[in-house]
Amino acid sequence: MKLIQKVNRKYAIFSIFLLVAGLAIIYLAVMYYIGQEIDEELFTTKINVIKSIQTGNIPQYYPFIEVKKLNNSVPEIRGDILTDVNIFDVNEKEYDPFRQLVTCYHGKEGYYLITLRLDEIQKGNILLPVVITGAFLLLLAVVLSSWYVNRLSKKLWEPFYDSLRRLKTFSVANRKPVVFQPSEVVEFNDLNNCLNELTQAVFSDYSKLQEFSQNASHELQTPLAIIRAKLEALYQRTDLDESIIAHLNSINASISRLAVIYNSLTLLTRLQSKEYDSKSLLRVKDILKRITDEFTDIVETREITLTLESTPEFSILMNEELLVILFSNLMSNCVKHNHQKGYVKILSTEQKLIFQNSGHPLNKPPAEMFYRFMKGDPSLQSTGLGLSIVKQICDSNNIEVEYINEGNIHTITLTFPKF
Amino acid sequence: MKFLLIEDESSLAEEIVNFICAENYLVETASTYNAAYQKIHLYEYDLAIIDITLPGGTGWSLVEHLRLRSPETGIIIITAKNSVSDKIQGLQLGADDYLTKPFHLAELNARIQSILRRRKFSGDNKIVAGPIRIVIEKREVYLHDVLIPLTRKEYDLLLYCITNQERVLSKESIAEHIWGDHADAFDSLDFVYSQIKNLRKKLLAAGGPDCIKAVYGIGYKFSLV
Incomplete structure (x- = not known):
């Protein structure tokens, strides 16, 4: 949920509560006020009725005015008694609410019991327009203020959204620092400052890492080259015995292994660098053809049947070298973990490209093979980095990669993004 | 035939010289950028083997200088940098070949021979x-x-x-x-x-x-x- 939506929702709930409470207060206030008015009206009528009695004219107007002459008995009623009563209306055949004032008047000719009533129906007549007007005004206030709050929060949060947009374009590899717009709000400026420091730290760490991987590749490959050259010089000697040769071969194999591991590791660290930023629209089948051609000899040597069952007809926008490395690694994987006279099948449907090969069943979940240094068979001369390179290239180019192993069949499926 | 080997690691340079001298070539070595720069400008070589990272400068500019001064000289780059873009850069500057460390001396020798054949005996090879x-x-x-x-x-x-x-x-x-x-x-x-x-x-x-x-x-x- 967006922040503004959240604010609006909370505000709406609060407004409804406010509206109901406001209406209740208006209702109660109007009721009270009208009640007071009715009572005053009754007292005024009482004075008029008493005046009328004094002039000898006894008014009778049921149900509003009832005057009863008491025959010399002392009335039980003292003072004025106000009550709410329901009186049956003969015409409409229903009870109507009335306010009733009962009082006693001691005139020259004795006691009079005066009962005065006022129709409370008029209460409703006044109440309705007052409440409607009140409700309308309240509603207007709620709508206007929510509109204002909405506008205000959009305006207030704009620097925040701006920073967010800028942050989304942040890429450690392109080395472009993110510039945040200064804001009037202290908190947002604080946030921007923190983000600035953070991105600077990321840049600095990243360049240190890059530097390290470059140093590692250069400074370590050179001693390796020296060891290999010395070893080859030793190989030229004629006085080597079996045990020395065995040692030399073991050294030689380790050098090759080290060289491959360094190449793979530095490739993994370089994958994100701007070195591979240049992208072009590549026809997948062209690159695939190039790689399968490269493997023709190896496949023949191992008597592996390589079949291209259906050609991919889609293109992808990515760095050419990376696509070459991707296919090369997958092919290498298919051949390496195969057996003599096995098969490699390449097929394609829609956006998918599938590499399938025969081999030994995996003893681990296939997904784990994408981890670095994870090997299916530890005895094999393999660095365990090939598939992690595949995974990383796929991840950075929105290609989905899935590895399925069913018995002796290994299937790696690449799903290319629709272009 | 006269070669120039530009490599700052003396023990590697030594083995390269030993290996290719068996062909009766004369190999001079330079271990810094300045030494190499002077030799390039003073003498003529049939082939130069150039390491890219050198004390005092980069092999890239040596390749450029050498190509300008002597278009006939074969150039082979040896480097620890194993990236296609570096390789392309090297070849664009005029190098004939590009070999990444750690290489086999026999492979270096084969590449050298191949360059010499291409450059010297362009016809009847x-x-x-x-x-x-x-x-x-x-x-x-x-x-x-x-x-x-x-x-x-x-x-x-x-x-x-x-x-x-x-x-x-x-x-x-x-x-x-x-x-x-x-x-x-x-x-x-x-x-x-x-x-x-x-x-x-x-x-x-x-x-x-x-x-x-x-x-x-x-x-x-x-x-x-």
Whole structure:
């Protein structure tokens, strides 16, 4: 949920509560006020009725005015008694609410019991327009203020959204620092400052890492080259015995292994660098053809049947070298973990490209093979980095990669993004 | 033939010199940018082997200087940087070849020979080793003037052995030469054996000498002696 939506929702709930409470207060206030008015009206009528009695004219107007002459008995009623009563209306055949004032008047000719009533129906007549007007005004206030709050929060949060947009374009590899717009709000400026420091730290760490991987590749490959050259010089000697040769071969194999591991590791660290930023629209089948051609000899040597069952007809926008490395690694994987006279099948449907090969069943979940240094068979001369390179290239180019192993069949499926 | 080797690691330079001097070449070495720069401007070389990272400067600018001053000189870059973009840059600046560390000396030697052949004998380009004659352009091998049909791999293998005559070649070096980057994609060392066996069989069947000798535990050696 967006922040503004959240604010609006909370505000709406609060407004409804406010509206109901406001209406209740208006209702109660109007009721009270009208009640007071009715009572005053009754007292005024009482004075008029008493005046009328004094002039000898006894008014009778049921149900509003009832005057009863008491025959010399002392009335039980003292003072004025106000009550709410329901009186049956003969015409409409229903009870109507009335306010009733009962009082006693001691005139020259004795006691009079005066009962005065006022129709409370008029209460409703006044109440309705007052409440409607009140409700309308309240509603207007709620709508206007929510509109204002909405506008205000959009305006207030704009620097925040701006920073967010800028942050989304942040890429450690392109080395472009993110510039945040200064804001009037202290908190947002604080946030921007923190983000600035953070991105600077990321840049600095990243360049240190890059530097390290470059140093590692250069400074370590050179001693390796020296060891290999010395070893080859030793190989030229004629006085080597079996045990020395065995040692030399073991050294030689380790050098090759080290060289491959360094190449793979530095490739993994370089994958994100701007070195591979240049992208072009590549026809997948062209690159695939190039790689399968490269493997023709190896496949023949191992008597592996390589079949291209259906050609991919889609293109992808990515760095050419990376696509070459991707296919090369997958092919290498298919051949390496195969057996003599096995098969490699390449097929394609829609956006998918599938590499399938025969081999030994995996003893681990296939997904784990994408981890670095994870090997299916530890005895094999393999660095365990090939598939992690595949995974990383796929991840950075929105290609989905899935590895399925069913018995002796290994299937790696690449799903290319629709272009 | 006069070579210039520009490499700051003296022990590596020493082994390179030892290995290629067997061909009776004169090799001068320079271990810093300035020393190399002076030599380039003072003398003429048939071929220069240039390391990219040097004290005092980069090999890239040496390649540029050398190319400008002497277009005839063959240039081979040796570097620890293994990226395609570096390779492209090197070739664009005018280098003839590009080799990444750690390389096999025999591979370096083969590349050097190939550059020299291309540069010096652009027309009639052939290699003769005893009764064997290789016509480079046509990729044809003659034994006592009779054409021997070889597969592509066998041809590459024979050429590699002959350019590194009298030197012991390890199986790794042969495998990497023949299968390149993909040599580690399979147990290629076992297949070096079968390729050599086939090549020897063809040469012997055509009445040639048994010139590719197995060196116990290490690899093979082409020798006419």
